[in-house]
Amino acid sequence: xxxxxxxxxxxxxxxxxxxxxxxxxxxxxxxxxxxxxxxxxxxxxxxxxxxxxxxxxxxxxxxxxxxxxxxxxxxxxxxxxxxxxxxxxxxxxxxxxxxxxxxxxxxxxxxxxxxxxxxx
Amino acid sequence: xxxxxxxxxxxxxxxxxxxxxxxxxxxxxxxxxxxxxxxxxxxxxxxxxxxxxxxxxxxxxxxxxxxxxxxxxxxxxxxxxxxxxxxxxxxxxxxxxxxxxxxxxxxxxx
Numbered sequence: 001x002x003x004x005x006x007x008x009x010x011x012x013x014x015x016x017x018x019x020x021x022x023x024x025x026x027x028x029x030x031x032x033x034x035x036x037x038x039x040x041x042x043x044x045x046x047x048x049x050x051x052x053x054x055x056x057x058x059x060x061x062x063x064x065x066x067x068x069x070x071x072x073x074x075x076x077x078x079x080x081x082x083x084x085x086x087x088x089x090x091x092x093x094x095x096x097x098x099x100x101x102x103x104x105x106x107x108x109x110x111x112x113x114x115x116x117x118x119x120x
Numbered sequence: 121x122x123x124x125x126x127x128x129x130x131x132x133x134x135x136x137x138x139x140x141x142x143x144x145x146x147x148x149x150x151x152x153x154x155x156x157x158x159x160x161x162x163x164x165x166x167x168x169x170x171x172x173x174x175x176x177x178x179x180x181x182x183x184x185x186x187x188x189x190x191x192x193x194x195x196x197x198x199x200x201x202x203x204x205x206x207x208x209x210x211x212x213x214x215x216x217x218x219x220x221x222x223x224x225x226x227x228x229x230x
Contacts, residue, residue: 037166037221045158045166045209047219059217095165105213106156106171113165 002026002109004096009114012086020081020114022096029077030054033099035107036070036081038092046092050099051079086118122146124212126222132200132229140225141192142210148191153212155193157186160207160224169208170195197227205229 008020022034036048049060049070058070069082079096094114097107123145132138142155149155151173158166168177170186173193183198193212197204210222 035219044207044224045160045211045221047211047221050217050219057217061218097166100171104172105154105219106168106211107158107166108168108171108177110165110167 002098004098004109004111006094006096006111006114009094009116011117011119012083013120014087014118016086016118017082017084018086018116019083020094020096020116022079022081022111024077024079024096024098027098030074033057033101034070034072034079035097035099036079037095037097037107037110038090039095039113040089040092043092045095048094049081050101052101083116086116088118090116091118092116122214122220124210124220124222126208126210126225128223129226129228132197132204132227134200134202134229136200137196137198138200138227139189139194139196140208140210140227141189141194142212142222143192144212149188149193149212151188153193153214155186155188156211157193157195158209158211160209161205162207166209200229202229 003025005023012018035050051070067085072079096111098109125143157170160166174186207224209224
């Protein structure tokens with residue numbers, strides 16, 4: 001059974017940093033792209049970033065470039081999202097999702113999410 | 121900036137049929153955008169329903185179907201049930217490693 005478990009959420013100050021982790025199990029992690037999707041309170045889903053299976057291919061939503069960094073450690077079956085220069089509007093639940101990429105483009109399994117609150 | 125459009129809300133009677141759509145602020149949606157659909161109830165993670173326009177994800181009942189209708193992607197629910205009451209999101213792959221979600225449709229079954 002595919003499982004994705006996010007951790008590392010919590011309270012951060014504006015301008016601060018936070019690192020989210022997503023531990024994967026139930027599939028061959030190194031064969032799959034991984035993605036982060038976020039959802040602000042009461043709002044819709046917003047795609048954040050995707051990293052390819054080997055980590056060589058990385059994409060970000062234009063609005064987040066330069067502040068967020070996605071990475072992965074295939075030896076630990078874990079994908080990370082490093083968030084810097086946090087703003088109030090980054091407050092959201094951050095979902096980890098397994099990405100299907102080339103030739104299909106969608107997200108097939110989802111974690112339960114980690115809440116990030118940016119507030120002073 | 122590309123905006124993906126969805127109806128903010130929709131209502132359907134139990135047993136009825138409803139079609140939710142997913143469009144682009146400029147241009148037409150085709151299968152080249154690999155439209156996919158997700159169902160989400162409050163406080164829960166999204167659930168993948170449909171991908172590549174009309175392929176059902178594992179375990180999704182066949183009363184859910186996907187298509188291209190005119191210039192939009194569409195998700196049709198036939199024989200709506202009470203537990204179909206959820207938020208539904210589409211996402212389009214714009215190419216160049218960019219996905220954009222629609223704003224979501226809140227479906228009420230009553």
